[in-house]
Amino acid sequence: MSFFLEVLIGGLLAGIMYSLVALGFVLIYKASGVFNFAQGAMVFFAALTFVGAQEKLGFPIWAALIFSLILMIILGVLTEKVVLRPLVNQPPISLFMVTIGLTFFVEGLAQLMWGTKVYPLELGIPDEPIAITLTRWGLNTDAVPNVLKEINSFDLIAAIVAGTLVAALAIFFQITRVGRALRAVADDHQAALSVGIPLKTIWAIVWSVAGFVALVAGLMWGARNGVQFALVFVALKALPVLILGGFDSVPGAIVGGLIIGALEKLAEVYIGPYFGGGIEIWFAYVAALLFLLVRPEGLFGEKQIDRV
Amino acid sequence: MKLKKVFFISIITLVLNGCGDKSSTDLTSEVEEAAPSQFFGIAGYRVGPYGPSGAPIATGYIDYLTLLNERDGGLNGVRLSWEECETEYNTAKGLECYERLKTRNPLGPTAIHPMSTGITYGLIDKAPVDQIPLITLGYGRTDASDGRVFPWVFPLMTNYWSQASAIVRFIETKEGGEKSLSGKKIVLLYHDSAYGKEPHEILKVEADNFGFDLVMIPVPHPGNEQQSQWMRIKKEQPDWVILWGWGVMSGTSIKTAKKVGFPREKMIGNWWSGAEVDTLAAGPSASTGYIAANMNLSGKNFEVVQEILKHVYQKGKGGDESYVGTVLWNRGVAQAMLTVEAVRNAQAKYGNTPMSGLQVRWGIENLSLTQAKLDELGFGGMVPPITVSCENHEGPGVVRFQQWDGEKWVSISDWVLGDQKLVRKMVEESAAKYASEKNIEYGCSS
Numbered sequence: 001m002s003f004f005l006e007v008l009i010g011g012l013l014a015g016i017m018y019s020l021v022a023l024g025f026v027l028i029y030k031a032s033g034v035f036n037f038a039q040g041a042m043v044f045f046a047a048l049t050f051v052g053a054q055e056k057l058g059f060p061i062w063a064a065l066i067f068s069l070i071l072m073i074i075l076g077v078l079t080e081k082v083v084l085r086p087l088v089n090q091p092p093i094s095l096f097m098v099t100i101g102l103t104f105f106v107e108g109l110a111q112l113m114w115g116t117k118v119y120p121l122e123l124g125i126p127d128e129p130i131a132i133t134l135t136r137w138g139l140n141t142d143a144v145p146n147v148l149k150e151i152n153s154f155d156l157i158a159a160i161v162a163g164t165l166v167a168a169l170a171i172f173f174q175i176t177r178v179g180r181a182l183r184a185v186a187d188d189h190q191a192a193l194s195v196g197i198p199l200k201t202i203w204a205i206v207w208s209v210a211g212f213v214a215l216v217a218g219l220m221w222g223a224r225n226g227v228q229f230a231l232v233f234v235a236l237k238a239l240p241v242l243i244l245g246g247f248d249s250v251p252g253a254i255v256g257g258l259i260i261g262a263l264e265k266l267a268e269v270y271i272g273p274y275f276g277g278g279i280e281i282w283f284a285y286v287a288a289l290l291f292l293l294v295r296p297e298g299l300f301g302e303k304q305i306d307r308v
Numbered sequence: 309m310k311l312k313k314v315f316f317i318s319i320i321t322l323v324l325n326g327c328g329d330k331s332s333t334d335l336t337s338e339v340e341e342a343a344p345s346q347f348f349g350i351a352g353y354r355v356g357p358y359g360p361s362g363a364p365i366a367t368g369y370i371d372y373l374t375l376l377n378e379r380d381g382g383l384n385g386v387r388l389s390w391e392e393c394e395t396e397y398n399t400a401k402g403l404e405c406y407e408r409l410k411t412r413n414p415l416g417p418t419a420i421h422p423m424s425t426g427i428t429y430g431l432i433d434k435a436p437v438d439q440i441p442l443i444t445l446g447y448g449r450t451d452a453s454d455g456r457v458f459p460w461v462f463p464l465m466t467n468y469w470s471q472a473s474a475i476v477r478f479i480e481t482k483e484g485g486e487k488s489l490s491g492k493k494i495v496l497l498y499h500d501s502a503y504g505k506e507p508h509e510i511l512k513v514e515a516d517n518f519g520f521d522l523v524m525i526p527v528p529h530p531g532n533e534q535q536s537q538w539m540r541i542k543k544e545q546p547d548w549v550i551l552w553g554w555g556v557m558s559g560t561s562i563k564t565a566k567k568v569g570f571p572r573e574k575m576i577g578n579w580w581s582g583a584e585v586d587t588l589a590a591g592p593s594a595s596t597g598y599i600a601a602n603m604n605l606s607g608k609n610f611e612v613v614q615e616i617l618k619h620v621y622q623k624g625k626g627g628d629e630s631y632v633g634t635v636l637w638n639r640g641v642a643q644a645m646l647t648v649e650a651v652r653n654a655q656a657k658y659g660n661t662p663m664s665g666l667q668v669r670w671g672i673e674n675l676s677l678t679q680a681k682l683d684e685l686g687f688g689g690m691v692p693p694i695t696v697s698c699e700n701h702e703g704p705g706v707v708r709f710q711q712w713d714g715e716k717w718v719s720i721s722d723w724v725l726g727d728q729k730l731v732r733k734m735v736e737e738s739a740a741k742y743a744s745e746k747n748i749e750y751g752c753s754s
Contacts, residue, residue, distance in 0.1 A: 003539075003543060006539065007536070007539050010535050010536075010539060011535070011536070014533060014535045017533075108355075111355050111359070116354060116355055116356075116359035116360055116363055117360055117363075117585075117630075118360045118559070118585045118588055118589045119588075120588050120589065120590075120591050120592065122591065127563070127566065127567060127594070128566075128567070129569070152567055154567075221532075224560075224563065225532050225556055225559060225560050225563065225589060226556075226559050226588065226589030226590065226591075228357075228360055228556060228585075228589060229355075229356060229357045229358075229359060229360070230357050230530050230532050230555060230556035231532075232357075233357070233530045233532055233556075234532060237532075237533065264536070265535055265536040265539070268536035268537070268540070269536050269539050269540055269543075272536070272540075273540075276526065277500075277524075277525050277526045277537075277540075278500040278526035278527065278528045280528065280536055281528035281529075282528075
């Protein structure tokens with residue numbers, strides 16, 4: 001039982017890491033109705049800029065963080081100006097296609113600027129069972145159940161970061177004027193424009209915020225695997241999360257991540273051996289697709305009702 | 309307005325380019341000179357997911373060719389020229405590169421290092437037609453070691469099966485010698501691809517012979533999340549883990565091993581999981597104790613490395629100097645040396661002019677680099693002595709083990725030979741099967 005719980009908790013926490021990437025997709029989708037294929041590339045660009053600024057330009061961590069954030073904002077603003085603005089009111093498929101092109105551009109730009117080496121990324125977050133971290137901090141762990149002692153400190157911090165991001169974004173979307181404008185734009189570009197919503201500004205803001213989320217995701221994933229090109233593949237982990245949680249739901253990204261993380265880990269450990277292993281990557285997609293049959297808009301996605 | 313945009317983007321790109329990594333962005337080429345030269349076509353990869361591994365190899369290869377031009381004026385009076393083509397480790401692009409490189413010189417490329425098992429498979433049927441030797445150092449088809457069936461393919465130094473068998477021998481030694489593996493459990497954590505499945509058969513046979521329990525756990529591509537695989541390993545409680553990884557998978561494995569508390573001293577990576585890019589990705593401290601098999605040693609103390617630093621880098625003609633002395637850069641240098649020595653061998657027979665692919669094939673197949681010769685070339689200790697023949701396109705089949713000490717790789721063994729009798733038997737059986745499927749007549753033409 002304790003091994004089962006260990007796998008389950010490990011899966012839930014791994015799912016949070018997927019949610020961090022999924023959040024970026026959700027933001028863009030909410031604001032423009034576009035599935036941003038370039039989100040993985042943005043994660044890579046952000047993380048590589050962060051470490052590149054330290055390695056090549058000699059920036060301290062705080063300056064590298066600010067520098068990366070500024071570059072992500074510039075990238076967001078330029079994306080709006082050069083890529084999206086000419087496509088206002090075009091079919092969603094055109095916007096989707098342009099994000100595929102953007103992926104190659106961003107991947108290439110990142111490598112052009114900072115090279116293709118692998119950089120280790122040390123954020124100072126311990127990557128060890130929490131019992132060890134607590135003991136190191138001089139805290140007594142006797143009262144902590146054994147299964148919880150095995151939880152990884154890094155995963156726990158990632159969960160806290162993701163939770164904070166979700167709370168902040170939920171407030172942003174629900175309460176602020178800009179957040180409401182974002183939702184209006186997502187519903188209908190032309191209608192939003194006709195009531196005076198500044199579409200260009202809104203898109204620039206949302207791409208910048210998505211850039212910030214990509215930076216956070218890039219730092220967490222980079223600290224885990226090293227900053228390297230393979231970061232673009234973390235987007236693959238986010239897709240089933242989005243399908244399950246709903247493309248336009250911030251809380252859905254978190255809940256979807258938790259479910260997918262837990263399901264795929266349990267499946268790999270308990271069912272995998274009967275299939276020769278290596279099933280988690282497709283199992284997550286199968287689970288998401290099955291869910292689609294029951295609820296096409298995802299767990300928390302907005303139900304689309306079209307008037308005929 | 310549009311022009312303004314284009315201008316703006318161009319300026320940004322140009323400015324940002326200044327920060328870039330020279331070796332990652334320049335596709336290096338030494339332009340064909342007026343006098344006939346020996347042309348080397350290089351199918352490498354410096355960008356994309358495997359760029360961090362490909363860049364040092366290509367850089368080392370070119371640095372060695374540059375050394376010969378700068379120090380010796382070429383090879384027996386023949387200048388060396390080359391062109392690099394970016395494959396991104398993509399089979400389709402690799403085949404395009406091959407087609408492009410084979411037309412670049414009247415004699416074609418000296419030999420092609422496809423640098424990918426997928427590209428190698430795509431070229432096996434083409435190479436004999438175009439008469440271009442394929443050198444597949446540590447990758448490609450293992451059974452191509454039987455030169456009677458694969459006369460144009462040379463998996464020089466050692467192949468996957470020799471490596472797997474040598475790893476088992478190494479573990480046996482660590483466990484206390486003969487019969488010490490009986491009752492032990494070894495996990496093979498492998499990249500879920502044709503490459504990752506390469507050692508399955510021989511490890512199964514070795515498990516039967518030695519009496520150890522073999523558990524094989526695949527990691528789906530790209531392998532950037534391995535929580536469940538390592539939970540399984542934790543449950544299995546193996547004595548050793550053999551890591552058959554590539555790219556991001558290797559570093560993630562080492563890091564996740566630390567996460568679940570598996571000792572890195574009990575992890576042995578193969579030669580594609582045993583470079584600085586892997587240990588640095590995991591974090592130098594997380595990797596401390598991790599062991600890797602290798603076909604060449606790392607370090608800057610070898611004479612040839614010092615020569616390259618003196619004649620190439622001090623003149624500003626080298627690539628990225630941070631690669632010098634790393635596992636993969638040294639491998640690139642060794643690859644170039646083997647190719648060049650094959651040409652030198654061919655020149656001894658055919659004369660000191662640029663050699664054709666057919667002549668170079670003879671040069672490789674009759675290559676014999678003794679310890680004395682390697683010492684003379686400055687490679688003593690970096691690679692093992694190698695003798696190639698028509699029957700044996702592999703060579704010595706030995707590997708050496710290095711351990712990460714937190715900062716660098718340290719050699720912890722001599723050259724280790726696996727069960728060559730078993731390996732050779734399996735190679736010949738597999739090659740015979742291939743020959744029968746393709747209606748290939750056995751034999752040695754040289």
